[in-house]
Amino acid sequence: MAVSLSRLLDKAVAGLLRRGLMRPFGIRRGASTAAAASVCISPSPHCLFDAPVRVKVSGLAPLQEVTLRASLTDETGNLFQSSAQYRAESSGELDLSRSPALAGSYSGVEPMGWLWSLAPTQPFKRLVKRDVLTPFRVDLEVLEGHGAPDRLLAKATNERSFLREGTRRIPVREGRIRATLFLPPGADPFPGIIDISGTGGGLPEYRASLLANHGFAMLALAYYGYDDLTKEMKEFHLEYFEEAVNYMLQHPQVKGPGIGLLGHSKGGDLVLSMAAFLKGITASVTINGSIANVAAFLHYKDVTLPPLGFESKRAKINKSGIVDIVDVLNNPLEGPNRKSLIPVGKAEGQFLFIVGEDDRNWKSEFFARTASDLLLEHGKVKPEIICYPGAGHYIEPPFFPLCSASIHFLVGLPTLWGGEPKAHSLAQDNSWQKIQDFFRKHLM
Known part of the structure; x- marks a missing residue:
């Protein structure tokens, strides 16, 4: 019941924001949160490459606008990135399993969109794993605001391996x-x-x-x-x-x-x-x-x-x-x-x-x-x-x-x-x- 009321509140406040009848609770540039934001990757930040994970961000301000950016550098130095704009729930939490991306490399509820939408920063590069004994490291960054965000609020790394223990x-x-x-x-x-x-x-x-x-x-x-x-x-x-x-x-x-x-x-x-x-x-x-x-x-x-x-x-x-x-x-x-x-x-x-x-x-x-x-x-x-x-x-x-x-x-x-x-x-x-x-x- 509490969850459904929270979601109704989020929808109501989002409607007021769209009509200009309410100012966002998001943090102004240079301000600080009452509690530092953090990124949780579960069940573990270390997993196999083909395994899904759940990404949650806590400690944001209610309805704060943020950008989630993912970055992966392959073994030859090619950089692949994705980014998507989000708005935190009224609780100050962002859960990619239920929070929709508003715009960016992907949109809608996409729990793994940050990974499958990675794109090379240089054209015509394909992501290939050359050494299966080492994992790919994907850095997840939560940045303040939309548009051209530059202030880092939280960061985590997802290590995605190609061999499980014992293989x-x-x-x-x-x-x-x-x-x-x-x-x-x-x-x-x-x-x-x-x-x-x-x-x-x-x-x-x-x-x-x-x-x-x-x-x-x-x-x-x-x-x-x-x-x-x-x-x-x-x-x-x-x-x-x-x-x-x-x-x-x-x-x-x-x-x-x-x-x-x-x-x-x-x-x-x-x-x-x-x-x-x-x-x-x-x-x-x-x-x-x-x-x-x-x-x-x-x-x-x-x-x-x-x-x-x-x-x-x-x-x-x-x-x-x-x-x-x-x-x-x-x-x-x-x-x-x-x-x-x-x-x-x-x-x-x-x-x-x-x-x-x-x-x-x-x-x-x-x-x-x-x-x-x-x-x-x-x-x-x-x-x-x-x-x-x-x-x-x-x-x-x-x-x-x-x-x-x-x-x-x-x-x-x-x-x-x-x-x-x-x-x-x-x-x-x-x-x-x-x-x-x-x-x-x-x-x-």
Whole structure:
């Protein structure tokens, strides 16, 4: 009852403020509060990156106007920030789980808006975690007033880690394999998954490490641009990926009889190729992947899939100099382009396709539905396709900020990835759980 009366009072006073019939209780510049403001992050200021937290500010004046600013500096020195304007409740408290943001990087009641709305202060930078052994530190500052606030009232830091206590990170260099294995705590076998990233190359570990915290044995697999692997995207041999599959199938802490595959972008078409040609794969997930082999020749025994052709003249450049390449690739169902089509109809196991409907890298929904048609034509189980309106190409784990444009590794220019921040954030949160549910269902 007390809570509801407090909220009614807040609404009444806010109405008087809007009509100019009442002056705000907020502190004037240079004045001081009766009690110092403080920021509380619960259940703990130290958490996993994909875990939500509750942010509360106490000790403000009744209905005081403040700005909440979040700042994160990545491992290469790039700064990402968000800010939103708030008005404290009549109690002098600000609770992001119920207090709406009035304007700024996000609006409305958004308990984690300060994190998912982070944006780079320099254009075309994407937030990527390079060292999963260290956390990201997010500084939360409460500043006096709206507009151009400069007086700091309170500050706290949220440390967001990528490995929970007991999760093991094991570098793998066996035969040709260059990878990192993540094992959850305990000695029991876990469902095993190989995680394959896109055209950026190297060995990204952040998605695999976060999934390992949820009970999966994860192998983050490099395939070029790392260690002694090829430095260029010209041709790949599926035997390398087959070696990684066999490594997981034979590992004592990987539960059989089959493993799962997870791939994003170029990693998505590699996942489909692995499922089509290799044995021991029970469940496959692609995130905005292609049904055709792209960017490099793919060889397996006596079979070669050429890269899908493209027409660079179909690219568009907007007034900001950002390239839109969504129409560049040829249709893999037409003419000689069919040589690049992955024979996914041969694959065994279950499939989940995660699709961002605003993906501007390529036509992910068309690719997913084409894969579904091919599977059904060959008498296979209908795959699950989940389409997310307003989501772009880089569908990441929860709370990673949207990257709507950055330098494309192959294009060499700022390239549009698509997406709207709020819708993209919802897609990341929902798909993260859907991916886990899918693998638990088919690998447990």
